[in-house]
Amino acid sequence: MNNLWKNMKFRSKLILFFVLLITIPSIINIMINYKTSSEIIISNAKDGILEVVQKKNEISDLMLRQIEERTIALISDPDLYRLFDREQPQDDYELLKMDREASALLSKYFRKEQDLYIPQLVTSYYSFGLGNTGYTSSSPFISVPSGGFTGSYIHERIVESQGSLVWIPTYDMTRVFNQPELSGMDAKLRMIFSIGRVINSSPIIDGMSRTWPAHVERPVLLINFHEEYYRQNGEQADAAAGSYFYVVSKEGQIVTHPDSSQLGHSDKNGWYREFRQPSGTSIVKDGQEDVLMGYAVSEVTGWVTVYAVPYQQLLRNLPLVRYTDLLTALALILLSIGISYVISDRLTKPIKRMMAAIQLTGAGDFSTKIPDQSQLEFRILIKKYNQMNEKIVELLQENYESTRREKEAEMLALNLQLNPHFLYNTLNIINWMAIERDERAISRMIVSLSTMLQYTVNNGQEKVSLGDDLLWLQSYTHIMENRYAGVFEVKYELEELPLDTVVPKLFLQPIVENAIIHSMAAVTKEGMITISGRMCGQRLCFSVADNGKGMSREQLEALLAQDYDGIGIRNIRKRLALMYGTEASLQLESEEERGTVVTVTIPLSAGLET
CATH class of the missing domain: 3.30.450 (Beta-Lactamase)
Incomplete structure (x- = not known):
């Protein structure tokens, strides 16, 4: 359907628009007219039915009251x-x-x-x-x-x-x-x-x-x-086809009914029990058919006299109204087609001239110029078309320059890819030389550095597996422990964690680096950085605690207000907010001369996609 509309000519669309402009209001008018007519007919029918059933009930009550009075006289x-x-x-x-x-x-x-x-x-x-x-x-x-x-x-x-x-x-x-x-x-x-x-x-x-x-x-x-006593009292000669009277007791037992098989049985509908008024009307379901019911309660017996008329029988003449409306709508549609044909012909002539010019432009002739038209709208359109051709020429030149620069950048990137490869090979040679000389500590530092470089340079993803990130962090802390030999020690307290879960890349490294640079700056020995990790329900909870110099309340408030010069902390806070929103948190606790604890909580995520 979408392709059909796209491939339709403007003239055809215009004719279709005019037809719909007449058809839709006509259909709405038919529906409203039909609904209004139905409501008027039903309203009048309700009034008439209620009057009939009340009259019949009054006649029956009059005769039954006379009989009741005779019983008193007999006594x-x-x-x-x-x-x-x-x-x-x-x-x-x-x-x-x-x-x-x-x-x-x-x-x-x-x-x-x-x-x-x-x-x-x-x-x-x-x-x-x-x-x-x-x-x-x-x-x-x-x-x-x-x-x-x-x-x-x-x-x-x-x-x-x-x-x-x-x-x-x-x-x-x-x-x-x-x-x-x-x-x-x-x-x-x-x-x-x-x-x-x-x-x-x-x-x-x-x-x-x-x-x-x-x-x-x-x-x-x-x-x-x-039971014919009721039916012979006030039968309506002009009753609608399919309509009938019946009487039912307040307990629901049928007193009189045109269908003799219903006599003495309980009324299966029981709709009248919902009403508390002595008389009224209601549309109820009788089997598969809607029926308009008028009822009146006898003042003598307490029984309910009901006049039932099939709903569709009341609306039997409505199709004539609908057919009249349809014929009127059809005449208007035919008239709209004729008018739209004439108007569309006058509008599409300038468009055809523009299409010819556009075909020339499509063939590569961007120097094509269309002369002005008398109509204001087409003058604006033609002016924009001519400006477009001029802009296309400019863009073609810019595209050529951009393509040339892109190729130069690709060549530069290929050259840069050789440098990390050379660096890894060099580190590997140095590692083997250290092993041959039995310098195991140096070998381990070289392996840690190589692991860090490969992880940082080759892995361009923003999210990584927890196992890979912890392995990189262990390499980093090993190097820093050796750099500050004897000053501090890094201890890991990691419970059983889902190592394949996804976490932000290097989300703990800036925190550990802060602990080393700031908290351990005044420590000369026996420094301790403890990195803990555990499951907190459906979340991962990590903490980095140190026994360094700590922070004053003012420093802590400045850091929490993002006025602190710790770029790494701000970076982690922003990354967590971007990735997890309010589901992730970063909290700091510090006390002067007693150390700092940074806690990171992130939701548990699925493994990396392969």
């Missing part, structure tokens, strides 16, 4: 009190008579929508309320068996409420009431939700409040609803 009915103010009937005739009276009584309060809900008065010995033909012939409900009911968790919850109204989310009545022979029925008949309360009748009869004696069993008012 105060004297006929209900008289009907159950007796011992448990002992024959079927009396039970049937009670059932007819109970059915008539229930019809008095619950006469509408018998295909959606049905009330019963249930005791441990009989289930009253389906004796009226209005309930048995036209109602699709199944009678609740008294035995199955009293042993169910629903009966337990209602009894625990002590007369308060209890709302039971959708359940399979054939399973809960132990009716396996009816389990094959349609789910619409089996799946119901209920409300119930224990009837503690307390009517006013003859001006007195009456209550049943303790031995009279309190019946349970149980009203069963088909």
Whole structure:
């Protein structure tokens, strides 16, 4: 891609620039317009969905509240009190008579929508309320068996409420009431939700409040609803495709749902539990699909009514906006191509003339001059081009002189390389002469000097191995011990060290030299210089200690402030800072007439590269 751009003509680049200048803002505009339109649509949809679900919830609450009020009115009915103010009937005739009276009584309060809900008065010995033909012939409900009911968790919850109204989310009545022979029925008949309360009748009869004696069993008012009750209350004719309503209890159990297989099960999403508001909207994940959910909490049941609309369904008309924007952008791009073609043609003509002149310069004709152009920019460019040609001629001459001087320097370097070689050979001859005369001390000094010269002259590296640098230092101290024979002694205390690690070249020599020249200047005998080395974790720690004259506090402060005339110390300090930064350190401690200790700490480095 980079080569393609480099090889592209200026005119092509100019056209491409104009196209991009139109295309990029157009794309950004399309994206912003699409995003803004989406946000507006979603915002309006949220408001509409919230209004719908709140309205539906209000309608359901109104109807359920009416039913709740009827249950309260039933409790105060004297006929209900008289009907159950007796011992448990002992024959079927009396039970049937009670059932007819109970059915008539229930019809008095619950006469509408018998295909959606049905009330019963249930005791441990009989289930009253389906004796009226209005309930048995036209109602699709199944009678609740008294035995199955009293042993169910629903009966337990209602009894625990002590007369308060209890709302039971959708359940399979054939399973809960132990009716396996009816389990094959349609789910619409089996799946119901209920409300119930224990009837503690307390009517006013003859001006007195009456209550049943303790031995009279309190019946349970149980009203069963088909889950379609919610779906037939306020279904939206203009609902979006794929949208649906459902109701879920505060515990997460589905009360009503278009998919009958979901009834009675826990809602797998549970998204509404995150909200504390009585109503609102949210975009949630339903499987692999984003869904806009509107919800409202019932003031009567505490259940949540949900209206779910597929997110993409809300944006189904947005592609039309995108196509319109794309067509507009395409028209602008075509227009920009035409304009850029005309402009680029006018701009590239002077450039073509310059290219012809540059080709002549490339062929070696540096005397080429381009006449001025009318445009200011090209006048400046041409002026610089002509100046460049003049400068090239000057540089060619300078390059010739530089090449000549470089060759002379190479010859001089070759001659200088002969001198160290001659010196090593001469030292080697002197060494053998000393050995032949049994002058071992002189021989050792010559070998040390030869080692030092080879290490210093041949090794041009700034970093060397620790082993090589210590070997050179030992040669140096040997020579200095012999030079100041009897004045001082050099002692090495080196622990096991990684000799292949990398260190700055000659990093200890200036310190040792300082100790010899300055500290030992006033010593005539029994001087001692101790060179120590050890591992300090992942660092190398070296110290050079002497028992010389030491330094006063003022001298030590001047040295630490780099005002001291010890060039070697300053050199080492700067080299350590350049190579290791703050990871290396050089510290001095001194006391007059007691000596000086210099400590160098450097990080452990890998071996030399080969």
